[in-house]
Structures are given as C-alpha cells and as structure tokens.
Amino acid sequence: MESQLSVKRTLKLMGNRFEFTALAEDQLHGNAAIDAAVAEVTRIERLLTTFNESSQTCQINSAAGVSPVRVDQEVIALIERAQKISEITDGAFDITYGSIDKRLWNFDQHMTSLPDQQTALASVDLIDYRNVVIDKASSSVMLKNKGMRIGFGGIGKGYAADRAKLVMQDHGIKSGIVNAAGDLTAWGKQHDGKAWTVGIADPAQTKQPFSALNISDMAIATSGNYEKFVIIDGQRYSHTIDPKTGLPVSGVKSVSIICPSAELADALATPVVVMGVKVGLELINQIKQVACIVISDDDRVFTSKNINVI
DSSP states (O other), X not given: OOOOEXXXXXXXXXXXXXXXXXXXXXXXXXXXXXXXXHHHHHHHHHHHOSSOTXXXXXXXXXXXXXXXXXXXXXXXXXXXXXXXXXXXTTTSSOGGGGGSOGGGOOOSTTOOSOOOHHHHHHHTTTOOGGGEEEETTTTEEEESSTTOOOOOTTTHHHHHHHHHHHHHHHTTOOSEEEEETTEEEEESOOTTSOOEEEEEEETTEEEEEEEEEEESSEEEEEEESXXXXXXXXTEEEESOXXXXXXXXXXXXXXXXXXXSOHHHHHHHXXXXXXXXXXXXXXXXXXXXXXXXXXXXXXXXXXXXXXGGGO
16 A cells, blocks of 8 residues: 555534545545535535524524425435434434423433423423324425424434545545544555554443454444433433434433444434334344444343444
C-alpha cells in the first residue's frame, strides 16, 4: 500500500460528537474530503433537526392533524425506510416517538416509582408510525393527528454517517471511518493492510471495551441503558420507553448491531433493546447481513447466529 497520511477531525454535528478519519495521499486531499463530508452532515442536520422551526421535520410537526407538508424526496425516502423498520420490529422502532409525553420521565434520583399502566399508555397515545401519511405524487407528508411529532433521533445519525462515507469516497478516499457518536462506518484498510478494529463497550465499565471486532466495509451501532437508567425496587429500568406500553424497558444493558449500513444498524439497535434478548435475536437472525451482540441486565452475552461470519 502506498504511503498515506491519516487525516482526522472531531467536531459537534447534529448535537453529537462526529469523528472523521481519512487515509489520504496528503493533508490537503484528506481535509478536502472531510470538509465535503462535514458539509453533507450539516445539510442533513438542517433538513432533519427538531430544533429549528424552518426544518422540514418541524414543518411536518407543526402541521400535524391539519395539512400535508411538501418535503424533499430524500425525506420521504428516509421516512419510508423508517416505516419498514417499524413494520419488521412490530412498532418497537417508531419515528413518531417524538409524540411521547416526556413529563413522566426524568430518570434521575427523583424518579422512585413508575407511573400506573393507564397513565403510561396515555403518554404514548399519539405514537403510531401508521399515522404518517405519505403522498409521493405531491411529495408530501402528513401526520394524521394533532399533537403528533416525528423525529429522526433513532435513524438520522446513521443516515448521516452513510452519506458522509459516500461523499468521502467520491473524493477519492479509499479507506476511512465516520463515527457519528457511536454509529460508526468503516471502509478500506488501515496503513498496515489490516481491517479497522472497533471496540464494544463493557456496560460495567464503559471506558473499557469487553470485545473488539475487525470490520471493513461494515457499520456498527450500539444502544444501551448503562449511561442513563433508574433502579426501582431492585429492578433496573432503561431510559428507553416501549412505544406500546409507555413504560421503560428492562432486561437488556446493551445491543450492538453490525451490518453494511450505519443507518440500518442505528435503526435496529434500540428496538432490539425494547424487544428483549429472545425476540430481538430471533428478528436479527432473520435478516441477511445483519449480526448482533446483546448484553443482558445480568451481564450475560448473547450473539446472533451469524456473528462469526462478520
């Protein structure tokens, strides 16, 4: 392999830490590719953010229950892919998750009990991906009910990482990494010709990986409750809320999804936490080119059947 420099940059995008690595013939080439990738992520952020009223996401939310909103085909395509994930996870993934009543959940020392079932159910009453109506002919999206909100928090970072990778490749970068706050995609090889190595965090001590995977032309995303959770009556509850019950999930500390697409890995990680070890692994075992590592609340490690071939 010809001598190449490793050009790196870390910055905050989409409210998260993004790290770009490019193996390039010189600093100028590497920085030009990263500049283009940053511009692409910034463009996607403007499109999808819920923190800017002019974004297409906010426009859709503002018109919920009132009228359809004309949006870019790119946004429609992303919503359609999100709906497919919702279908295969039986609603455990849902971009209308933004409709949840957040007042019930603070996940701090003041949270000493769970709400009753009725209150919890009411808090997720507006969550239903089937109430997102797409009209491709007019390139519009409408949310059926007032108060509904969509958000791309469960898929947007992965999508941005995939797009950034493509942009860097278009700029001639044959080996590199885009790490979107843990939604990571890597392609090509390191200087020594070896595959890129990715560590899986140990939930018991998050700064120390318990395992490492060699991945090239693969992506990985991890979702876990080891950073934000509460313990009530001896039971550990994740900050992840089950969209069907309105209650926090338990049983899984972390899920890592490995597959060719960062978007897909991002979108599948949280629903497997919601579905639990058994049902989550059954789902992943049915999807080609997708593997998964699950760590349960009692620190047992479970893997999908095809983890060894990745």
